[in-house]
Amino acid sequence: MSSEVVDFLNREVSAAGAKLMEVEAGDAPVVVEAAAIKDVCFALRDSSELSFEALQVISGVDYDESIEVNYMLASFSKNKEVIIKVILPKDSKDAVPEIESVCDVWKAADFQERETYDMLGVKFNNHPDLRRILCPDDWEGYPLRKDYEVQDTYLDMEVNPAHKINQGDFDFMTKAKLDSSEPKKITGSWKGHVSTEVADALKRKMDSLKSAKSE
Amino acid sequence: MEFVNESQEKIKSDLLTVNMGPQHPATHGVLRVEIKTDSEIVSEAIPHIGYLHRCMEKHSENLDYRGVIPFTDRMDYLAAMSMEWGYSLAVEKMLGTEVPERAEYLRVIIGELQRIASHLLFYGVYAIDLGAFSPFLYAFQDREEILRLFEEISGARLLYNYIWIGGVWNDVDDDQLRRISKFCDKMEENMKKYHSLVGMNKIFRERTANVGVVNEKMAYQYGATGAVLRGSGVKWDLRKDRTYGIYDKFDFDVPVGTGEMGTLGDCWDRYDVRVREVFESIKIIRQALEGIEAGPIMGKVSKIIKPPKGEIYMRTECPRGELGYHLVSDGKAKPYRLKVKSSCFTHVSMLGELGKGQMIADFVATIGSIDIVLGEVDR
Numbered sequence: 394m395s396s397e398v399v400d401f402l403n404r405e406v407s408a409a410g411a412k413l414m415e416v417e418a419g420d421a422p423v424v425v426e427a428a429a430i431k432d433v434c435f436a437l438r439d440s441s442e443l444s445f446e447a448l449q450v451i452s453g454v455d456y457d458e459s460i461e462v463n464y465m466l467a468s469f470s471k472n473k474e475v476i477i478k479v480i481l482p483k484d485s486k487d488a489v490p491e492i493e494s495v496c497d498v499w500k501a502a503d504f505q506e507r508e509t510y511d512m513l514g515v516k517f518n519n520h521p522d523l524r525r526i527l528c529p530d531d532w533e534g535y536p537l538r539k540d541y542e543v544q545d546t547y548l549d550m551e552v553n554p555a556h557k558i559n560q561g562d563f564d565f566m567t568k569a570k571l572d573s574s575e576p577k578k579i580t581g582s583w584k585g586h587v588s589t590e591v592a593d594a595l596k597r598k599m600d601s602l603k604s605a606k607s608e
Numbered sequence: 609m610e611f612v613n614e615s616q617e618k619i620k621s622d623l624l625t626v627n628m629g630p631q632h633p634a635t636h637g638v639l640r641v642e643i644k645t646d647s648e649i650v651s652e653a654i655p656h657i658g659y660l661h662r663c664m665e666k667h668s669e670n671l672d673y674r675g676v677i678p679f680t681d682r683m684d685y686l687a688a689m690s691m692e693w694g695y696s697l698a699v700e701k702m703l704g705t706e707v708p709e710r711a712e713y714l715r716v717i718i719g720e721l722q723r724i725a726s727h728l729l730f731y732g733v734y735a736i737d738l739g740a741f742s743p744f745l746y747a748f749q750d751r752e753e754i755l756r757l758f759e760e761i762s763g764a765r766l767l768y769n770y771i772w773i774g775g776v777w778n779d780v781d782d783d784q785l786r787r788i789s790k791f792c793d794k795m796e797e798n799m800k801k802y803h804s805l806v807g808m809n810k811i812f813r814e815r816t817a818n819v820g821v822v823n824e825k826m827a828y829q830y831g832a833t834g835a836v837l838r839g840s841g842v843k844w845d846l847r848k849d850r851t852y853g854i855y856d857k858f859d860f861d862v863p864v865g866t867g868e869m870g871t872l873g874d875c876w877d878r879y880d881v882r883v884r885e886v887f888e889s890i891k892i893i894r895q896a897l898e899g900i901e902a903g904p905i906m907g908k909v910s911k912i913i914k915p916p917k918g919e920i921y922m923r924t925e926c927p928r929g930e931l932g933y934h935l936v937s938d939g940k941a942k943p944y945r946l947k948v949k950s951s952c953f954t955h956v957s958m959l960g961e962l963g964k965g966q967m968i969a970d971f972v973a974t975i976g977s978i979d980i981v982l983g984e985v986d987r
Binding site for chain 2: 416417418419420422446447448449450452453454455463465467469472474476499500501503504508512526527528529536537
């Protein structure tokens with residue numbers, strides 16, 4: 394299926410530069426030039442042999458040096474589907490790559506592009522209303538980027554203050570560690586405030602266990 | 609805007625902004641629609657979503673492949689089995705795992721029961737939206753039976769974690785299968801009764817016919833799927849057209865909207881498609897109950913799942929529409945990226961255009977008819 398789309402695009406859209414991406418498993422996406430994305434989408438929608446009537450989803454994937462934007466297209470009348478992939482280079486960590494919006498082709502792109510902008514920080518030029526959609530309007534950063542770090546404060550509020558989260562559970566776990574003969578087996582993902590006394594006691598215990606083992 | 613009243617005086621009117629939601633009985637969850645009203649007519653509707661955003665996609669990047677399944681449950685919590693099934697299929701396809709025959713049959717039976725449960729909930733809640741209360745109680749009576757059965761099978765009433773990569777985690781005994789068969793007989797009779805009670809009701813027909821019309825072109829433009837697409841007269845069902853699992857073994861019809869009460873693609877058509885889908889599901893379950901044989905329920909899957917490098921886009925037909933998983937693997941034990949295509953998300957984006965020019969009460973009927981679950985919209 395994908396090779397059919399590659400042939401069609403290279404024939405119909407001169408600037409598409411479409412090629413098949415080789416993968417070990419799954420679907421093979423069609424990679425096209427970012428500048429030609431709108432022409433490619435128009436051509437795929439309006440052609441009588443392929444007629445991709447619907448844009449299913451836009452899915453962005455973050456890599457170290459680039460962000461990939463995948464357009465999943467589906468044809469109901471011809472019973473076909475294809476992944477069109479655009480690779481947008483990312484100069485620096487915080488760079489926001491730009492690409493032309495395809496809202497004119499499918500109205501479905503409106504919400505999908507907003508989500509990709511919100512989650513991965515890809516700017517869609519000529520989008521009618523490019524706002525964040527899932528996160529609040531004043532959120533900082535793009536959560537689905539691989540290097541995203543959860544902010545410490547949001548609107549002067551502390552985000553996830555450790556002392557407020559399951560302090561009782563945390564105390565219980567610390568006590569259990571101190572009492573147990575094998576503290577390493579007691580694990581938990583809780584974070585909490587631990588007093589220096591307890592921390593020291595725990596450290597002493599771990600050290601003594603370690604030295605006992607090595608002897 | 610300027611108007612002239614009876615005594616030829618000029619009067620001015622302004623648009624009034626009304627927030628429908630996030631806590632509102634008719635928005636089916638925490639959806640906020642900002643409505644600019646001109647008296648009782650919606651002149652603009654802007655959906656605001658994200659109130660139930662739980663970063664499911666980010667979480668799944670830090671979990672192993674099996675650990676993602678409970679998170680998929682929590683998207684569409686009214687059709688959790690269908691959510692698990694789609695994800696398991698995507699991973700199985702990447703791995704090339706063979707699923708045992710019995711597990712495939714169980715998946716079909718469970719998946720279709722889930723569809724009935726979900727459509728029953730739609731039926732009840734939609735009637736409440738339009739002012740009828742007792743259909744809700746009828747629907748919940750039958751839904752309760754399905755949930756009890758699911759509880760026996762999986763140990764949970766709503767969030768099952770039952771369909772695993774490679775098969776299902778628990779077997780169903782013959783007694784339970786007989787009960788499913790009995791339930792189907794009862795459900796068929798009941799659903800006929802329910803449909804005549806609500807669908808043929810004069811008030812219900814007046815409230816839903818010719819309201820919130822989605823024509824074929826609009827459905828394509830917005831990428832609508834499921835009952836919304838079929839309600840617009842497009843005969844498209846993934847179970848039939850892009851078969852997955854063992855759906856090719858079963859004989860069933862794809863109900864499409866007929867426009868018999870009003871315009872093709874109105875709220876009544878979407879309601880009607882869902883009701884008729886219940887009968888088709890019963891048909892499928894009966895065939896599956898005949899065909900099911902004893903055997904293993906779990907295929908061979910390695911302890912640590914590491915799919916080869918690559919990506920896949922797997923679509924399945926869920927009660928609310930097509931669910932798609934875009935899974936990117938970098939060959940490690942955790943998904944590199946898992947993007948979920950939610951049909952409800954797509955359908956919410958239609959509200960802006962559907963709402964324009966409607967009465968507020970009709971807008972409520974429209975929101976109900978596209979049957980959204982906010983857990984899936986926000987993920």
